Amino acid sequence: MGVVLFMVMMAVAQVSHADVYKVGDSAGWTTLGNIDYRKWAATKNFQIGDTIVFEYNAKFHNVMRVTHAMYKSCNASSPISTFTTGNDSIHITNHGHHFFFCGVPGHCEAGQKVDINVLRVSVEAPTPSALVSPTVQASHVPAPSPSNASPLIIALRGAFGVMSFTIGILSLAFYSYFN
Numbered sequence: 001m002g003v004v005l006f007m008v009m010m011a012v013a014q015v016s017h018a019d020v021y022k023v024g025d026s027a028g029w030t031t032l033g034n035i036d037y038r039k040w041a042a043t044k045n046f047q048i049g050d051t052i053v054f055e056y057n058a059k060f061h062n063v064m065r066v067t068h069a070m071y072k073s074c075n076a077s078s079p080i081s082t083f084t085t086g087n088d089s090i091h092i093t094n095h096g097h098h099f100f101f102c103g104v105p106g107h108c109e110a111g112q113k114v115d116i117n118v119l120r121v122s123v124e125a126p127t128p129s130a131l132v133s134p135t136v137q138a139s140h141v142p143a144p145s146p147s148n149a150s151p152l153i154i155a156l157r158g159a160f161g162v163m164s165f166t167i168g169i170l171s172l173a174f175y176s177y178f179n
C-alpha cells in the first residue's frame, strides 16, 4: 500500500523540474513562415519555475506582456512590460495565463502572439506513461494475502483512472473557456 502510494506520488511529482522553452522552437519569434504560436503553446506543459525565451531580431520585433483584453484586440497602447533585447528570458513565477505579443504594428494581427498558460493541475498526470507505470508496477508489489491485495489494486486503479479523467475534463474545460 505504502509503496503503491509512493509510486503514484512520484508519477505526479516528476513534473516539478524547471524547463526552458524557446518560443517557436528553431523558428523563434517572427512573422515569417506563419508560425502557429497557439499550436506551439498547446503542446507544452508550462510550470512555475520554467523559463520562456523569446529570440528574435531586435530591429524588427519586440515582446510585450499584455492583459487578456489587449491580447485579444492586439492593442499595444499600454503593455504591462516590454522587452527589446532580441533574447528575452521570462521566468514563470505564477499560475494562469501570460499573454505576449509583438508590439510592432501589424505583427500581432499577423499571428505573432502567444498565450503561455500555466495550469494549476499538472496535465502530465493523465498521459499514458504516467498512468501506466504505477498500475503496471502495482501488480508486482508483493502482497501479504492475495485475496486482500487484488481488490485494493483494482480500487487504486479505479481511483487513479477517475482522477485522471477528471483532470483531463477540467483541463479541457479550462482550455476552451480561455480560448
Ligand SMILES: *[C@@H]1O[C@H](CO)[C@@H](O)[C@H](O)[C@H]1NC(C)=O
Pocket (backbone or CB within 6 Å): 073, 075, 076, 077, 078
Ligand atoms: C487600446 O487600449 C487603450 C487603453 O486601454 C484604449 O484607451 C484604446 O481605446 C484602445 N484602442 C483600441 C483601438 O481599442
Ligand SMILES: *[C@@H]1O[C@H](CO)[C@@H](O)[C@H](O)[C@H]1NC(C)=O
Pocket (backbone or CB within 6 Å): 055, 087, 089
Ligand atoms: C540567449 O541567451 C542565452 C542565455 O540567457 C544564451 O545561452 C543564448 O546563446 C542566447 N542566444 C543568442 C542568440 O544570443
Ligand SMILES: [Cu+2]
Pocket (backbone or CB within 6 Å): 030, 031, 060, 061, 062, 102, 103, 104, 107, 112
Ligand atoms: Cu514583430
